[in-house]
Amino acid sequence: xAFTEAKTNRGISRRQLLRLGAGAALGAVFGLHxxxxxxxxxxxxxxxxxxxxxVCLTYDDLWSEYYxxxxxxxxxxxxxxxxxxxxxxAVLNNLRRPNAGYENLYPRLRDMGHExxxxxxxxxxxxxxSLQQLIDEEMEPTLDVMRRALGxxxxxxxxxxxxxxxxxxxxxxxxxxxxxxILWGLDSQDAIxxxxxxxxxxxxxxxxSNEVFANLxxxxxxxxxxxVNQCPEVCVKAILNNYETYLRPGTIILHHALKSSYLxxxxxLDLLQDWNMQPLPFSQLLxxxx
Numbered sequence: 001x002a003f004t005e006a007k008t009n010r011g012i013s014r015r016q017l018l019r020l021g022a023g024a025a026l027g028a029v030f031g032l033h034x035x036x037x038x039x040x041x042x043x044x045x046x047x048x049x050x051x052x053x054x055v056c057l058t059y060d061d062l063w064s065e066y067y068x069x070x071x072x073x074x075x076x077x078x079x080x081x082x083x084x085x086x087x088x089x090a091v092l093n094n095l096r097r098p099n100a101g102y103e104n105l106y107p108r109l110r111d112m113g114h115e116x117x118x119x120x121x122x123x124x125x126x127x128x129x130s131l132q133q134l135i136d137e138e139m140e141p142t143l144d145v146m147r148r149a150l151g152x153x154x155x156x157x158x159x160x161x162x163x164x165x166x167x168x169x170x171x172x173x174x175x176x177x178x179x180x181x182i183l184w185g186l187d188s189q190d191a192i193x194x195x196x197x198x199x200x201x202x203x204x205x206x207x208x209s210n211e212v213f214a215n216l217x218x219x220x221x222x223x224x225x226x227x228v229n230q231c232p233e234v235c236v237k238a239i240l241n242n243y244e245t246y247l248r249p250g251t252i253i254l255h256h257a258l259k260s261s262y263l264x265x266x267x268x269l270d271l272l273q274d275w276n277m278q279p280l281p282f283s284q285l286l287x288x289x290x
Contacts, residue, residue, distance in 0.1 A: 088121030158182030
């Protein structure tokens, strides 16, 4: 996919924007520190307003090093950059005890052309967290491990809270660090589908441990019956259906590092091509803000 020079509504070209870096780019496009409104309220971004046929693919959690690396490689081979939101603990685990073959995972992902946001540290529910608790237990530990992995100059393109839960304390956190909250406008529901499949497989295994998968031909996942081997493919169809229903220019799309998402890569890119939609990392999508 060829990139073309474009101007933002503030007269900044894509090339200039990318040279600024993600943090400065956010200020340049949205004017985060230029007016009273932005100084007093957190920026919450679910999509980028644009007439350009561009979208952003994001992946959360990254618990599985296996699928994280494979997903990142498949997109890199197709010259597509992702915006990744790893939980801080996932980054720490990779620093302390990576699986064989997954050492230095995060610099490798960066070198493939992918960028990173902050998904906080523990992936806990934050509904009752105070601002100070968010800083001490979630934000600072995440920044620490990500800077250890990616270098002391690392700055996330945005903060995405677990489960998309936005609280007043989280808004204060966003303002304190000058980093916007990035949610999504399209949930692929890959995690929901995978969870349904895993739960039903576990139920079947518990019901008859001697015939673990013998009676699982009637799994019901995402409104469809499927066998154990078929369920990931059923999940892919569900992902594509969500795309066809909710995809719009400027959409930020939520995925996770799971088998179903890995299998959905080529069908998803085929659909985007059919719709003449180009996937870009979040910081690049900003350049097309209208």
